[in-house]
Amino acid sequence: MLHKTRGVALSYIRYRESSIIAKIYTEAFGIQTYIVNGVRSSKSRTNRIALFQPLTLLDMVVYHKSKEDTIHRISEMKCYQPFQTLPYDVVKSSLALFVTEMLSKTLKEEESNALLFHFIEESVTFLDLAENTFENFHIQFLMQLASFLGFGIEAVEDLENELKHNHFPHLADATERNATIELLNHHYGISIPLDRSRRIMILEKLIFFYKIHMESLGEIKSLEVLREVLK
Known part of the structure; x- marks a missing residue:
């Protein structure tokens, strides 16, 4: 059966000679896997593989037969909000890589969650359009995403107590603690030195906090890239 939905591209792997298997977070069906044929073919007249770059916002018409099917197919797709800066700015693209990895590792539900989809959509849009004050974007993204995953941080004391209880080997000084409070209490774009x-x-600390609640999180490979880029 055909359905219309919006989606956020997360990742893909090559499949056979010219196809891919893509992971997409959809507004209508949650996290889903799709097989897409012919996108890597040299005979293709359009560069459809670009639609599956991290965090691309997609309008899709998809085939979904039943919940038992683990891989579905896409009938039609287009980007409904082309990026202005994100793929061309090394800091933004590094932040996008990190966000994509975190979403790929934490989103498990195969059902609609419109509020979560809109949060991701608004976050991607902010990062793409921001001219400055996005250096703390990834931190605030994790703080807000945690609420949708069921372990939101209501106050800095909650974070500190869980870290202490689980033996995180670092205590925040006043500057770090005050910055954490400000980041918790404001939306994207706040300037905090x-x-x-x-x-x-x-x-x-936030990644450690996530691992407390999600034991299967594993290593975050893009973290090393952020350490190098965000100097």
């Missing part, structure tokens, strides 16, 4: 070491430490 943070040096590189404190920004990385807050991020590592």
